[in-house]
Amino acid sequence: MRRLLFDFGTETVRMTADGSRQRKTQEPAIVAHQDGGNIVAVGAAAERMLGRTPDGLQAERPFAAGGVRSQKLAQALLRSMIGRISRSRWQRPEIVVALASGATALDRRAFLVLAREAGAARVSFAQLAACRALGLALPLFEPRGSLLVDVGASRTQIDLLSLGRTVVSATLPEAGDTLDDAIVRRLREHYNMMVGPATAKSLKHELLGGGADDALLYGRDLVSGLPRALRLQRSEIEAPALQLASHIASAVQDLLRVASPELVSDVAEAGIHLTGGGSRLQVLRHHLPDALGLPIHCDESPSESIVLGLDRLTDRRVREQLLRRGA
Numbered sequence: 001m002r003r004l005l006f007d008f009g010t011e012t013v014r015m016t017a018d019g020s021r022q023r024k025t026q027e028p029a030i031v032a033h034q035d036g037g038n039i040v041a042v043g044a045a046a047e048r049m050l051g052r053t054p055d056g057l058q059a060e061r062p063f064a065a066g067g068v069r070s071q072k073l074a075q076a077l078l079r080s081m082i083g084r085i086s087r088s089r090w091q092r093p094e095i096v097v098a099l100a101s102g103a104t105a106l107d108r109r110a111f112l113v114l115a116r117e118a119g120a121a122r123v124s125f126a127q128l129a130a131c132r133a134l135g136l137a138l139p140l141f142e143p144r145g146s147l148l149v150d151v152g153a154s155r156t157q158i159d160l161l162s163l164g165r166t167v168v169s170a171t172l173p174e175a176g177d178t179l180d181d182a183i184v185r186r187l188r189e190h191y192n193m194m195v196g197p198a199t200a201k202s203l204k205h206e207l208l209g210g211g212a213d214d215a216l217l218y219g220r221d222l223v224s225g226l227p228r229a230l231r232l233q234r235s236e237i238e239a240p241a242l243q244l245a246s247h248i249a250s251a252v253q254d255l256l257r258v259a260s261p262e263l264v265s266d267v268a269e270a271g272i273h274l275t276g277g278g279s280r281l282q283v284l285r286h287h288l289p290d291a292l293g294l295p296i297h298c299d300e301s302p303s304e305s306i307v308l309g310l311d312r313l314t315d316r317r318v319r320e321q322l323l324r325r326g327a
Contacts, residue, residue: 135309151278
C-alpha cells in the first residue's frame with residue numbers, strides 16, 4: 001500500500017510519498033474560491049491572488065493553529081497534491097498526518113475525515129514534534145530530553161520529548177501571524193498607511209529575518225487614498241518581535257518548572273532547538289539565550305527538517321514506534 005505523509009502547516013502543506021519517484025512536494029496552504037463555493041485555484045496559483053481578488057472571489061487558508069478551518073478548501077488542496085503522486089484511482093493510500101501535541105480531539109477528527117474523504121484506505125497519526133526531532137537528528141528514542149520550540153505562522157508549539165514521545169508541552173497563540181498583524185497596525189496608526197498581509201510578511205522577513213536595516217514598501221495612504229512609498233527602519237517593528245520572544249521565554253520557563261529534574265538537566269546540557277519559520281527571526285535568536293541562560297540551536301532549514309522527519313517514517317521500525325491509527 002502506498003503511504004503518503006503530510007504536514008498540514010498554516011502556510012505550507014508538505015507531503016512525502018513512500019514508494020514514488022516524485023517523493024516530496026509542497027504547496028502554499030491557500031485555496032481560491034468563488035462565493036458560491038466553486039474552487040478556482042489551489043496552492044501557488046491561489047497564493048498569487050492573495051489581496052488581489054475581485055468581489056465574489058476569495059483566497060483563504062484552509063488550515064490554522066494545527067487544525068482544519070474549512071473541510072471543503074482543505075479537501076481541494078489535498079486532492080490536488082495526491083493527484084500529482086498517484087494517477088490510479090483504485091490505488092487508495094495510507095495517509096499519515098503529523099499532528100501537533102496541542103491538537104484537540106476535534107482537530108484529530110477533522111483530519112481523519114479529511115483523509116478518508118480524499119480516498120485514504122487507512123489513516124495514521126504521528127507527533128509533529130517527533131517528526132521535527134527526527135529531521136534534526138536528535139536522540140528521539142533515547143531516555144534523554146530534547147526541547148523543541150516550533151515558531152509557526154499561527155502558533156508557537158513547545159515540546160519536551162524523551163523516548164519518542166512528548167513528556168510535557170505548551171502552546172502559545174502568538175507566532176508569525178502575530179508579527180504580521182502588528183506591522184500592519186503600526187503602519188496604520190503611526191503613518192496613516194494601509195498595507196496587506198503579504199507586504200507585512202515580506203517586511204518581517206526582510207527586516208527581522210534577513211537583517212536589513214531598512215526596507216522600501218508601498219501601500220495606500222489612508223488620508224488621500226492614493227499609492228504611497230515609505231522607507232521603514234528595522235527598529236520601528238522590533239518591539240512586537242521582542243514581546244513574542246519574551247512570551248516564548250516565559251512559556252519555556254513554566255514548562256521546565258513542571259518537568260523532572262533529569263529532563264531539565266538534559267536541556268541544560270543540550271540546549272533548546274528553535275525551529276519553524278519563526279526560527280529565522282534574529283530577535284528570537286538573540287533574546288532567548290539571554291533570557292533563559294541556555295544555548296539555542298537554530299534550524300537553518302525548517303522546511304527541510306520537517307520533510308526529512310516525515311521521510312524517516314518510511315522506515316518500518318520508526319513507524320512502529322511513532323504511528324497511531326485513526327479511530
